[in-house]
Amino acid sequence: MRLAALLAALRPVLPLVLGLSLGCSLSLLRASWSQSGAEEQCLGAAGRPGPLGGAARPEAADGTGHEDFRPRIVPYYRDPNKPYKKVLRTRYIQTELGFHERLFVAVLTSKATLNTLAVAVNKTVAHHFPRLLYFTGLRSAKVPHGMVLVAHGDERPIWLMYETMNYIHQHFVSDYDWFYVMQDDTYAQAEQVKALVTHLSINQDVYLGRAEEFIGADEQARYCHGGFGYLISRSLLLKLHPHLDSCRNEILSVRPDEWLGRCIIDFLGITCVSQLQGQQYHTYELAKNTELEKEEEEEFQAALAVHPVSDVTLMYRLHKHFSRIQLDRAYQEIQDLQSWIQMHPWLAVLELFLLQVNESICC
Numbered sequence: 001m002r003l004a005a006l007l008a009a010l011r012p013v014l015p016l017v018l019g020l021s022l023g024c025s026l027s028l029l030r031a032s033w034s035q036s037g038a039e040e041q042c043l044g045a046a047g048r049p050g051p052l053g054g055a056a057r058p059e060a061a062d063g064t065g066h067e068d069f070r071p072r073i074v075p076y077y078r079d080p081n082k083p084y085k086k087v088l089r090t091r092y093i094q095t096e097l098g099f100h101e102r103l104f105v106a107v108l109t110s111k112a113t114l115n116t117l118a119v120a121v122n123k124t125v126a127h128h129f130p131r132l133l134y135f136t137g138l139r140s141a142k143v144p145h146g147m148v149l150v151a152h153g154d155e156r157p158i159w160l161m162y163e164t165m166n167y168i169h170q171h172f173v174s175d176y177d178w179f180y181v182m183q184d185d186t187y188a189q190a191e192q193v194k195a196l197v198t199h200l201s202i203n204q205d206v207y208l209g210r211a212e213e214f215i216g217a218d219e220q221a222r223y224c225h226g227g228f229g230y231l232i233s234r235s236l237l238l239k240l241h242p243h244l245d246s247c248r249n250e251i252l253s254v255r256p257d258e259w260l261g262r263c264i265i266d267f268l269g270i271t272c273v274s275q276l277q278g279q280q281y282h283t284y285e286l287a288k289n290t291e292l293e294k295e296e297e298e299e300f301q302a303a304l305a306v307h308p309v310s311d312v313t314l315m316y317r318l319h320k321h322f323s324r325i326q327l328d329r330a331y332q333e334i335q336d337l338q339s340w341i342q343m344h345p346w347l348a349v350l351e352l353f354l355l356q357v358n359e360s361i362c363c
């Protein structure tokens, strides 16, 4: 009777006890087995100096072999003639493994337009880009909420460009593949710009935008117009950086985009292109008093970047216009898929899914 009561009390912990004892016996079994194995090995090496025993330590015979295993101390010596290279420890496992984020966006703005145009950029496209910073010469007393602003302390446009390039190189060159530079009077189609970089292969020198001729210069070389934004690859930025100081001292220009273009052409021999690897950088120059709703040109509909955006209202209207186009395109794609599915009846499940997608994008 008492035994039964004891068993009943032990019942909940029975599996635990069983498991423990099984584990203990297994480990004991394993220990004794490996011990006997080791003993056999010892016998093999010492008792029977067969081929195995001899081969295991070939250098033991002449005694000099031990020298090889003596630790040597190699003193740290730094060549004073070589420039000292600081070793930077990366902080993220992503950079440790050599992964890069794809796109970094710099928006050049100014004290005068920070609270108007730059805010409009922020409200229309900023949230589409993974990383976006605003660069200005002087900052106003009040920085708009939620915008990361870098002020260089000098309003001269060339200086702003020079400092911005330096800053991007210093802080972001190791983390991003692509650098997109635009102005606050640029309307850029964020999704299209993002799509563009996914179609370009990295590890090449890219200077892609709206290629413009230098005024009064008779040459093949072009610079990328700053108003329409341009894309610079990581490798180009790395090559450009050592020359920035020389460019600042030697190249005279009133326009920062021309200055940068001249710097890239003169020191690296690379010119701005509007087309690369089958990807076209479409732009559209807005005329004064354009009526967007009547703008039918294909060039406008396809534009990746539009310039000049003279005021905030125009920026929002452009955004509305291009969002509309995107939406129509999405609906069209859904419709195409739907008719395709109808031709393949066994895909009816997909149709349900598509209807849900259609609902989710519309509302």
Ligand SMILES: *[C@@H]1O[C@H](CO)[C@@H](O)[C@H](O)[C@H]1NC(C)=O
Binding pocket: 119, 122, 123, 126, 127, 144, 145, 146, 147
């Ligand atoms: C700017 O954009 C960021 C991210 O989309 C947002 O958090 C912030 O509130 C915006 N600020 C303004 C002034 O629009």
Ligand SMILES: *[C@@H]1O[C@H](CO)[C@@H](O)[C@H](O)[C@H]1NC(C)=O
Binding pocket: 331, 334, 335, 338, 355, 358, 359, 362
């Ligand atoms: C998708 O939704 C829009 C708006 O609700 C509607 O006009 C359109 O007919 C729908 N398309 C399909 C294929 O269901």
